[in-house]
Amino acid sequence: MATWGLIVEMTVGAGERKHVEASVLGHVEGSREQALAELAERIGRYTPEHPRSPKRSRIFRTADGFLLVIDGAWQSFSSRFTVAELVKDSAAPPLEPQPTPVPTPEDAAPAPSGPTADRYEDGVPVKPAWLGRTDLP
Secondary structure (H helix, E strand, O other): OOEEEEEEEEEEOOHHHOEEEEEEEEEEEOOHHHHHHHHHHHHHHOOOOOOOOOOEEEEEEOOOEEEEEEEOOOOEEEEEEEEEEOOOOOOOOOOOOOOOOOOOOOOOOOOOOOOOOOEOOOOOEOOOOOOOOOOOO
16 A cells, blocks of 8 residues: 655745745555545645735646645745655654464475476476566556
8 A cells, every 4th residue: 555645845935035845744545546635635724824915816736736826915825735655764663573474284385396387397487476467567
């Protein structure tokens, strides 16, 4: 299951000091569509720092999220909301080790004695393990 980051890139500052900063609003475990739905819900509750006296607000849907454009008295400010799949997190908590099941004698398969029909004489499988798998792209 994928982990999706809900990211906002917003305009901060004013005049010559105006720039864009990004921050992570949260994470969603599940499908991209679930992450987009959560992001759409959060936009309704989002209040940007600028402008202080908004005149007009518009929300546009993009391929990866939404764009909020707010016109102020003198300038426009924007906030881009994006859904992005988390690929690596250097500060992620370590995964807890999963217990490995102990095989019982009835679970153990008998060891093959000699060449079989599904392996060549040197032990290499005739049919690769990945051939026929439906979970691969």
